[in-house]
Amino acid sequence: MTMRRPLLIGVVIVMAFGLAVYLRLWTIDYQISTSETELLRRQFDHANMEAMDESAEWRLKFDQAQERATKCTKELKRVKETLGDNSTASMTKRLDMLQKENINLLERVETLKRELEAEKLKCSMQRV
Incomplete structure (x- = not known):
């Protein structure tokens, strides 16, 4: 038993130092x-x-x-x-009207060209 007592005291002291080191490391880690x-x-x-x-x-x-x-x-x-719903039909109707108007205008242009040629011919005949 005499041998065990110093060993027991040494273990307690080592554990106390271990605990102190552990607490010191824990406070450093806590601060970080x-x-x-x-x-x-x-x-x-x-x-x-x-x-x-x-x-x-x-x-x-x-x-x-x-x-x-x-x-x-x-x-x-x-x-x-x-x-409206009849947009295609109304567009087709409008296109037809415009095409007819275009044909009438082309005919009118041809008529005016002929009249112009006739007037030019008259003017050239009067000069001669």
């Missing part, structure tokens, strides 16, 4: 991790603000695109309403 935590928190806040700014930019772009699409859709509906 506290400053790291603060740094990480600031970095996270900065990244979060950047992400919110980018999200706001994309939301603005989306809203503008949606507004343009809505405007185009409304304008398309308005045009369709003004043309």
